[in-house]
Amino acid sequence: MRKSYNTKQKSIIEEYFTRNSQRYISVDEIYKNLTETGTKIGKVTIYRYIDKLLSEGKLHKSYSENNEKSLYRLGSTSECKNHFHLKCLGCEKIFHLNCSAVNQITQHLEADHSFSLEPSKTVLYGYCEDCK
Amino acid sequence: MRKSYNTKQKSIIEEYFTRNSQRYISVDEIYKNLTETGTKIGKVTIYRYIDKLLSEGKLHKSYSENNEKSLYRLGSTSECKNHFHLKCLGCEKIFHLNCSAVNQITQHLEADHSFSLEPSKTVLYGYCEDCK
């Protein structure tokens, strides 16, 4: 197995993800934020570390509203196996829908439409309470 | 209102969409196909005509598996108001789910989660019968 060194950059990036573990953030956001708070870092490093975290399954990937950029959030893939993501078209917040409705629709699609749904890959779009 | 001229390029693009109205296609696919069959056309023209069709609501926009590129399909927005799209992660085909399940989940989200779902903007990912 490949060795891995701990570096300042990695821990700073990881810390930023931890501090914002409730929402999806972009490479640009991380870059700007770190740069503005005095950390000298290259975007490439962020891209590369994110790739590593993704391949280790420690990060979730999503996309911004018009698919302009990729968004990421801490969290293992397995932890998202059985719930949908609701994304608000207004404020762009992501909500986690973890109720029986997920199983119901999954079973319905399987039984009546021969379609094996992958809830973890599915994002439902709409408007949240605050943005209606 | 803005005038509009009929051109060879437009009708050729439109014809390609009509011939492939059952699936989502990319600008690149249109470009390659037309070029290979002897039509001289610029990608820009395709992009621009697609923008026009989109703004007129005659085209649906979607995204390819890894969000690398945009995909389009003929169809008015209103015609897709009340159904979900199922996209197969295997063959990339799009299926139209137009059954009571749509209303059920929409109502459930509204009632129990205060979330106003927009089925037309939502794509459910999974595997179709043939690709499981």
Place this chain on the structure above:
DNA sequence: ATAATTGCAAACACTTTGCACCTGT
């Protein structure tokens, strides 16, 4: 005639890669 359309080249935004230098172990 004249307004819309086309298409090249250049610009853009996000992401990846090549490579020389730096850092952690």
Place this chain on the structure above:
DNA sequence: ACAGGTGCAAAGTGTTTGCAATTAT
């Protein structure tokens, strides 16, 4: 020492824009 990490600049994508030439009416 040396494998792994960093970051600049350059290359790669998909998409958009400026503009002069072309085409539809």
